[in-house]
Amino acid sequence: MDLQIALLLGQDGITNGAIYALLALALVLVFAVTRVIFIPQGEFVAFGALTLASFQAGKTPGTLWLLIGAGVVVALVDITQALRSGTPGRIPRIVGWNLAYPAAAAAIVFLLRPGEFPLLAQIVLALALVVPLGPMMYRLAFQPLAEASVLVLLIVAVAVHLALVGLGLLFFGAEGSRTPSFSDASFNLGLVTVSGQTLWVVGASLLLIVVLFVFFERTIYGKALRATAMNRTGARLMGISTVMAGKLSFLLAALIGAFSGILIAPITTVYYDTGFLIGLKGFVGAIVGGLTSYPIAAAGAILVGLLEAFSSFWASAFKEVIVFTLIIPVLVWRSLTTRHVEEDE
Amino acid sequence: MARRLLLAGFLGLLLISPLVASEFHITLLNYIGLYAIVALGLVLLTGVGGLTSFGQAAFVGLGAYTTAYLSTAQSLPGWASMLGGSPWMGLLAGLLVTGLVAYLLGLLTLRLSGHYLPLGTIAWGISLYFLFGNLEFLGGHTGMSGIPALSLFGIELRDGRKFYYMVWAAVLGAVWLTQNLLNSREGRAIRALKGGVVMAEAMGVDTARSKVLIFLIAALFACVSGWLYAHLQRFVNPTPFGLHIGIEYLFMAVVGGAAHVWGALIGAGVITVLKQWLQDWLPRLLGASGNFEMIVFGVMMIFVLQRARDGLWPILTRFVPQREAKREVPQGDALPKRPVPESGRVLLEARNVFKRFGGLVANNNMSLTVKAGEVMALIGPNGAGKSTMFNCVSGVDSATEGEVLFRGEAVTHLNSRQIARLGMSRTFQHVRLLPTMTVLENVAIGGHLRGSKGVLSAMLHLERGEEVRLLAEAARQVERVGLRDAMFELAGSLALGQQRTLEIARALCADPCLLLLDEPAAGLRYMEKQSLAELLRKLRGEGMGILLVEHDMDFVMGLADRVVVMEFGEKIAEGLPDEVQRDPVVLEAYLGGVD
Numbered sequence: 001m002d003l004q005i006a007l008l009l010g011q012d013g014i015t016n017g018a019i020y021a022l023l024a025l026a027l028v029l030v031f032a033v034t035r036v037i038f039i040p041q042g043e044f045v046a047f048g049a050l051t052l053a054s055f056q057a058g059k060t061p062g063t064l065w066l067l068i069g070a071g072v073v074v075a076l077v078d079i080t081q082a083l084r085s086g087t088p089g090r091i092p093r094i095v096g097w098n099l100a101y102p103a104a105a106a107a108i109v110f111l112l113r114p115g116e117f118p119l120l121a122q123i124v125l126a127l128a129l130v131v132p133l134g135p136m137m138y139r140l141a142f143q144p145l146a147e148a149s150v151l152v153l154l155i156v157a158v159a160v161h162l163a164l165v166g167l168g169l170l171f172f173g174a175e176g177s178r179t180p181s182f183s184d185a186s187f188n189l190g191l192v193t194v195s196g197q198t199l200w201v202v203g204a205s206l207l208l209i210v211v212l213f214v215f216f217e218r219t220i221y222g223k224a225l226r227a228t229a230m231n232r233t234g235a236r237l238m239g240i241s242t243v244m245a246g247k248l249s250f251l252l253a254a255l256i257g258a259f260s261g262i263l264i265a266p267i268t269t270v271y272y273d274t275g276f277l278i279g280l281k282g283f284v285g286a287i288v289g290g291l292t293s294y295p296i297a298a299a300g301a302i303l304v305g306l307l308e309a310f311s312s313f314w315a316s317a318f319k320e321v322i323v324f325t326l327i328i329p330v331l332v333w334r335s336l337t338t339r340h341v342e343e344d345e
Numbered sequence: 346m347a348r349r350l351l352l353a354g355f356l357g358l359l360l361i362s363p364l365v366a367s368e369f370h371i372t373l374l375n376y377i378g379l380y381a382i383v384a385l386g387l388v389l390l391t392g393v394g395g396l397t398s399f400g401q402a403a404f405v406g407l408g409a410y411t412t413a414y415l416s417t418a419q420s421l422p423g424w425a426s427m428l429g430g431s432p433w434m435g436l437l438a439g440l441l442v443t444g445l446v447a448y449l450l451g452l453l454t455l456r457l458s459g460h461y462l463p464l465g466t467i468a469w470g471i472s473l474y475f476l477f478g479n480l481e482f483l484g485g486h487t488g489m490s491g492i493p494a495l496s497l498f499g500i501e502l503r504d505g506r507k508f509y510y511m512v513w514a515a516v517l518g519a520v521w522l523t524q525n526l527l528n529s530r531e532g533r534a535i536r537a538l539k540g541g542v543v544m545a546e547a548m549g550v551d552t553a554r555s556k557v558l559i560f561l562i563a564a565l566f567a568c569v570s571g572w573l574y575a576h577l578q579r580f581v582n583p584t585p586f587g588l589h590i591g592i593e594y595l596f597m598a599v600v601g602g603a604a605h606v607w608g609a610l611i612g613a614g615v616i617t618v619l620k621q622w623l624q625d626w627l628p629r630l631l632g633a634s635g636n637f638e639m640i641v642f643g644v645m646m647i648f649v650l651q652r653a654r655d656g657l658w659p660i661l662t663r664f665v666p667q668r669e670a671k672r673e674v675p676q677g678d679a680l681p682k683r684p685v686p687e688s689g690r691v692l693l694e695a696r697n698v699f700k701r702f703g704g705l706v707a708n709n710n711m712s713l714t715v716k717a718g719e720v721m722a723l724i725g726p727n728g729a730g731k732s733t734m735f736n737c738v739s740g741v742d743s744a745t746e747g748e749v750l751f752r753g754e755a756v757t758h759l760n761s762r763q764i765a766r767l768g769m770s771r772t773f774q775h776v777r778l779l780p781t782m783t784v785l786e787n788v789a790i791g792g793h794l795r796g797s798k799g800v801l802s803a804m805l806h807l808e809r810g811e812e813v814r815l816l817a818e819a820a821r822q823v824e825r826v827g828l829r830d831a832m833f834e835l836a837g838s839l840a841l842g843q844q845r846t847l848e849i850a851r852a853l854c855a856d857p858c859l860l861l862l863d864e865p866a867a868g869l870r871y872m873e874k875q876s877l878a879e880l881l882r883k884l885r886g887e888g889m890g891i892l893l894v895e896h897d898m899d900f901v902m903g904l905a906d907r908v909v910v911m912e913f914g915e916k917i918a919e920g921l922p923d924e925v926q927r928d929p930v931v932l933e934a935y936l937g938g939v940d
Binding site: 277328334 | 595636
């Protein structure tokens with residue numbers, strides 16, 4: 001290996017690491033607010049990428065059907081509940097978000113030929129289809145179990161993941177897709193050529209991190225989420241709805257996931273089940289941060305990306321083995337540095 | 346009786362099915378059996394112990410690949426050559442490898458809070474799957490073929506019909522071992538894990554060891570299943586050992602009823618048949634091929650966890666007449682007792698104990714002594730730091746500064762388990778019981794340190810002598826505190842006062858010489874308080890030292906020999922009950938000053 005290859009691998013590692021960092025942030029966010037270990041994160045990555053790819057191939061993305069289906073189920077559940085609890089005033093809002101919104105999305109997809117849209121509009125439309133699935137998922141799978149143990153929530157998260165992978169196969173088929181780069185530019189920096197896409201990925205990741213930071217520090221909703229993460233009961237006593245906090249954190253996680261998928265779709269071929277492994281690598285990063293610290297999680301994720309890039313050079317067949325075995329020393333380190341004291345139930 | 350008939354019917358069906366069933370159904374039954382063994386391990390791990398693993402398929406793979414490699418390898422290195430050739434050596438080696446890996450993995454992850462273990466197993470499941478697929482000597486993704494058939498008593502188990510008995514013998518063996526374990530001293534310690542570590546440790550249970558043990562047992566069950574699989578299929582490749590299969594195993598346990606041994610069999614049966622059926626129908630229905638049964642399984646799982654978290658087994662047993670609970674009071678020889686310290690000797694001495702939580706000083710220079718044969722009461726307004734003091738003394742928490750001596754030994758930095766072993770036992774202010782276990786079983790947990798037989802003898806039921814004596818001791822303590830009529834009720838069905846009394850019986854079952862009671866009279870009715878006071882007087886007469894935290898002044902003043910009063914973490918008075926009651930400082934603390 002010479003310096004040039006090392007730089008090339010480093011560039012690869014940082015590009016992937018930036019994506020893993022985004023995912024790690026979403027995982028930390030969801031875990032802190034809802035105690036759900038968000039295994040289905042990877043499916044949002046795949047759905048985001050494949051929805052965009054469907055538009056570009058001039059096909060109707062399967063996620064549209066998923067959005068409509070999930071919307072109908074959520075509407076049924078919520079309307080039943082609204083009628084039972086004697087609050088029919090909530091019905092218009094429920095219908096608006098869960099039935100009218102998907103219908104409007106369907107109208108755009110069928111009437112306006114998104115295949116001919118400029119890339120930016122396609123991306124926005126893809127996000128508009130995929131992101132609402134986050135809160136809907138929270139409503140159907142997790143909200144009824146909000147008080148359950150972390151373990152039960154984890155098993156549910158795995159079940160959701162499994163169902164979504166199956167649906168992904170049904171909607172997008174077994175073939176992978178790749179989307180064109182955001183930019184064909186490349187910059188020659190002496191020894192190494194940096195591709196425009198790399199800059200897009202790293203830049204967009206940084207931007208998203210800054211936006212999230214501002215959101216959490218400066219907005220009332222961001223503060224509500226932080227309060228819920230610190231103390232659910234306390235936050236609820238202050239009038240913060242934990243249901244709202246849960247849905248909002250799932251919305252953000254879905255947004256980050258789908259956007260990450262769109263960012264990497266030009267770099268790697270995305271299959272219906274690719275997201276899982278990508279999401280898990282974000283996880284390894286998040287675990288480095290103990291599922292609580294954002295900056296350490298992001299640093300851990302970059303480390304995972306670099307490790308992956310270099311191990312694919314040295315021992316490509318064992319790339320996954322090496323990356324996932326990394327979790328063991330990380331867990332050892334965590335178990336030596338944290339003293340776990342059981343809280344009163 | 347009806348349950349026995351059902352069991353006999355089930356066994357009879359198992360016995361004759363190879364004679365009547367078709368080849369297809371035999372194969373299906375074989376797989377159900379193999380899966381049930383793995384699910385059984387998860388019942389122990391998840392349903393009973395409250396831990397979980399998504400990586401069981403990887404342990405199955407370890408068992409399968411070890412025997413596959415050893416029984417097919419042409420040339421083994423010298424040190425391993427004696428393991429080659431025979432499937433039985435393969436089983437032994439597989440158990441060793443799996444045990445070692447599981448032990449290391451458990452040691453690393455079980456110390457962390459609950460969710461790190463499942464996450465670790467996900468990562469571990471994936472990395473082992475890729476390892477199987479990429480190692481040349483394990484055949485890579487194509488796998489290994491030509492694995493020899495099993496031979497038993499000279500009969501070669503070549504076809505599924507013959508292998509069937511082997512599989513189901515293993516299943517029933519695993520069921521027997523698991524049930525034996527659960528009905529033993531070690532089993533009660535494992536079941537106590539779900540009630541929180543604090544109580545179990547205070548009763549002397551090494552909870553870290555119990556956790557590693559069930560993780561190990563679950564892994565070894567999985568390994569046996571893998572070994573059987575390899576010799577049934579006579580071919581292995583990485584596919585059946587991937588993470589998704591690991592998830593499926595967990596689904597089997599949860600759908601069947603994760604807290605019930607038979608739930609594992611039901612779950613394995615339901616999921617396997619359903620999968621077969623869905624794999625036939627879904628692709629036809631959807632017009633595409635693929636593992637669409639995942640969608641159904643995922644949705645079903647969410648539904649089960651939301652609506653029937655205990656799984657199918659409890660629902661099924663509703664239709665079966667309940668077993669007549671055994672209501673025979675266990676009889677047995679007395680267990681050896683600790684020598685009673687002579688009355689008046691100092692048992693417990695706390696010297697200048699400080700406990701700080703950040704800036705908050707919960708205990709500020711607290712000192713107190715308890716002698717054998719006396720009742721010492723620690724009183725004070727809410728938030729005075731009494732329970733903190735209790736925790737420092739009993740090792741649930743350790744003092745920031747100062748010294749605690751118990752029977753002359755420094756115990757300041759010992760944990761609650763070590764202190765329990767020295768003869769101190771306690772109750773909790775907020776009752777910590779296992780609601781789904783009977784009163785007798787709950788009390789028997791208190792006697793944990795008085796038995797010594799391990800997991801292996803428990804699984805093989807070689808510890809019945811000790812078990813009878815333990816249960817008899819527990820029964821004596823139940824009778825002693827006056828809960829005889831409730832001995833076989835579930836602890837969760839008792840009234841709060843009775844639950845507190847149960848905690849005292851559990852503490853007494855440990856044969857302590859110092860008893861720490863945290864508000865034992867709270868929630869008790871007048872008559873119950875009378876009999877509790879009576880019991881404590883009797884214990885004092887027998888030479889027991891008692892440290893009591895209590896709010897009920899009538900109760901305390903009528904019973905205590907000496908009283909220590911705390912306020913804001915400090916001792917404000919100490920002395921005989923009469924003196925303390927007249928102390929102006931105490932009156933001010935309780936009634937407020939007159940300005």
